[in-house]
Amino acid sequence: MSPKLFGSSGIRGLVNLDLTTDLAVKIGMTIATFSKNRKVLVARDTRVSGLMLENALVSGLLAGGADVKVLGILPTPVLAYLTRCLEADAGVMITASHNPPQYNGIKIFDENGIAYNDEKQDEIEEIIRKEKFRLADWQKIGEAEFCDKSGFYTEMIWEKVKLQKKWSLIVDPGCGATYNLAPKIFKGLGCRVIAANAHPDGFFPARSPEPNAETLKPLAKLVKRLGVDVGVAYDGDGDRVAFIDECGEFVDFDRVLAAYAAYAIKKGKGKTIITNVEASMCVEKMVEKLGGKVVRTRVGDVYVAEEIKRRKAVFGGEPCGAWIHPQYHYCPDGILSSILLLKALENENKKLSEFVAETPRYTTLRENIPCKNELKHRVVEKAAEELKAAFSSVKDFLDVDGLRLTLEEGWILIRASGTEPLVRLTVEGESLKAAKKIMEKGIAVIRTAVERMSK
Numbered sequence: 001m002s003p004k005l006f007g008s009s010g011i012r013g014l015v016n017l018d019l020t021t022d023l024a025v026k027i028g029m030t031i032a033t034f035s036k037n038r039k040v041l042v043a044r045d046t047r048v049s050g051l052m053l054e055n056a057l058v059s060g061l062l063a064g065g066a067d068v069k070v071l072g073i074l075p076t077p078v079l080a081y082l083t084r085c086l087e088a089d090a091g092v093m094i095t096a097s098h099n100p101p102q103y104n105g106i107k108i109f110d111e112n113g114i115a116y117n118d119e120k121q122d123e124i125e126e127i128i129r130k131e132k133f134r135l136a137d138w139q140k141i142g143e144a145e146f147c148d149k150s151g152f153y154t155e156m157i158w159e160k161v162k163l164q165k166k167w168s169l170i171v172d173p174g175c176g177a178t179y180n181l182a183p184k185i186f187k188g189l190g191c192r193v194i195a196a197n198a199h200p201d202g203f204f205p206a207r208s209p210e211p212n213a214e215t216l217k218p219l220a221k222l223v224k225r226l227g228v229d230v231g232v233a234y235d236g237d238g239d240r241v242a243f244i245d246e247c248g249e250f251v252d253f254d255r256v257l258a259a260y261a262a263y264a265i266k267k268g269k270g271k272t273i274i275t276n277v278e279a280s281m282c283v284e285k286m287v288e289k290l291g292g293k294v295v296r297t298r299v300g301d302v303y304v305a306e307e308i309k310r311r312k313a314v315f316g317g318e319p320c321g322a323w324i325h326p327q328y329h330y331c332p333d334g335i336l337s338s339i340l341l342l343k344a345l346e347n348e349n350k351k352l353s354e355f356v357a358e359t360p361r362y363t364t365l366r367e368n369i370p371c372k373n374e375l376k377h378r379v380v381e382k383a384a385e386e387l388k389a390a391f392s393s394v395k396d397f398l399d400v401d402g403l404r405l406t407l408e409e410g411w412i413l414i415r416a417s418g419t420e421p422l423v424r425l426t427v428e429g430e431s432l433k434a435a436k437k438i439m440e441k442g443i444a445v446i447r448t449a450v451e452r453m454s455k
């Protein structure tokens, strides 16, 4: 594991190597060391190591004097929602989201159900490093209660969303944390539900916990064969969703995000949409023509959530299928997003393929330039002025996460890889020709910078 324990999504690592029971106990003790954290919720996804880490984490929390509600297997967004709904001081989710089964992780939410940001994570990390835990006197050790509180979430959805049409759909939890709640909630909304891979299994034998065009090929075939209206698939902890349309085609993440963002502007009480620096410019194209505005953040759902709250945005999301609906709560929510998409199709009287059809399709290119780890961040930092000079028509410049230049016929994003000795270039162009031209210039600037700084 890197010297820093926490990344943008909490702690993530290989079980029994990076993420041990020892570390989980310490995280529990640390969370309870903050005196405001007296009432804490804990949940986990279906991973094999979930129960092991849950026991350790709960032990640490109890030792620190916190009372814990142990909620068992739940999707991350449900844990986040319950944290606010049940007026807990913190919620802790044991999950490695879409990572392979040998990984696990720990993600912490505050009393508002918003994931801990860098500052809060740094505070936790500092206590763990210095082992400055404050343990409770023996009479004040916390109490644990094992309970199922998922009904608060299902009832909330059923109360707030009504579907008029009897939709037929295949729900694919991929053996992850949405395995029982997703089919149950859709049935409760009057849908005809076929559940696939809907048993909990921490080995993820049916498909990878990361839903994408490749891993959902079997689902796409099934949707076509059974002739249902839509297929929905979630990642391991249910904060992401991916869609298959009625023709059995995987729906591009960027385009469906843009189409839903446009719908949210049309329907909502605001004009601002939040997404990250990697999302396609089709989001701007769809939102701006309706008089809306797109604000881009660093990659990571916590940054999107914080920006939504700060700007009172009507909707936000990342093009991995993590969508946030602030009218409900501030955690990306796969189940909720798939229900609200059906509601959108109903309101617009469209099939899923038609709903996305208006969104333009652009060309994306990606290149990596080798660069030593100790240099990569400096190369990106120092390239700003040269990049601005290389492109004659910079419409917008952002440096919240690497460098992102909006240009006449596309954009370029330059970031240092988080894990490898590489600088990553992402380009999107209105045409392949435009994208290639932008990429060529970008590569030239970065290569020169790497060469110069390597001397």
Ligand code: MG
Residues within 6 Å of the ligand: 096, 097, 098, 235, 236, 237, 238, 239, 240
């Ligand atoms: Mg996830």
